[in-house]
Amino acid sequence: MSNYVVVYCHPYEKSFNHAILGRVLEALESRGHSTRLIDLYAEGFNPVYDREELRLFHTGGTHDPLVGRYLDMVRSADGIVFVTPVWWNSVPGMLKGFIDKVMKEGEGLSHTVTPTGIHGELGNIRHTYVFTTSTSPTIWLRVMAGDGIKRVFVDGTLKQLGMKGRRWVNFGGVTGSSPERRRRYLDKVSAIRFK
Incomplete structure (x- = not known):
């Protein structure tokens, strides 16, 4: 089984993103994976x-504990899951700051x-999942908005x-979606066979 880090980026605990987070954690644990949660807003990440x-960047140092x-956590994981909304066709500033x-x-x-160029050192991450929600339909994000989440x-x-x-x-299309549509979305998360 794998050791997963879940990076959650949403400030509101009653959001649909929070429901997705719950399903992700349930699905990972039901398949025997260990999980560690990074809740950026709840933990007060700056x-x-x-x-x-x-x-301190080029020395690998930091003054933020x-x-x-x-x-x-990321260096010791086998897999990583990001759960985040799409805001203005990209990831929120909080998640961008996490990467930065x-x-x-x-x-x-x-x-x-x-x-x-840059050589990635995170080859330990063998499984990477990014779950996003958007007001816009997915096809609009892919075709009209330049496919920023996938491409960038x-x-x-x-x-x-x-x-x-x-x-x-x-x-x-999550903002105006019906309860039935949201149930189908959550069932899709549960059905993913996390490796």
Whole structure:
């Protein structure tokens, strides 16, 4: 069985994202995987990259204790799940700040810089799942909005960090969706065979 880190990025505990989080945790645990939760809003993570954090970046250092803890969790995981809304065709600033601050440069951290670009050090992550919700239909995000979640976040950033087995599932049109549609969405989460 695998050791998963679940990164949850939503400020409201009655949101549909929270319901997805619950199903993700149930599905992982029912398949015998161990889970550790990073709840960015509930834990008071500060996504702002300040001057001191930037000064420490190239040494792999940090002055934010959550950053070190989160990076240790990611470095020791076999899989990772992100649960987040899509805001303005992208991930929220909170999740972007998580990537900015936690993904430290340096050997044995999240990535190293080489003459040919960034080399991801997170090859330990063999299974990567990104669950998003959006007001817009998924087809609109893919075709009209430039497919930013898949193209930039999943197949750009996460790939560059070395994460493997990347899969994106969006639940579109969620704002005005019926209870039946939301049930079908949650059943889809439960049916995923997390490896």
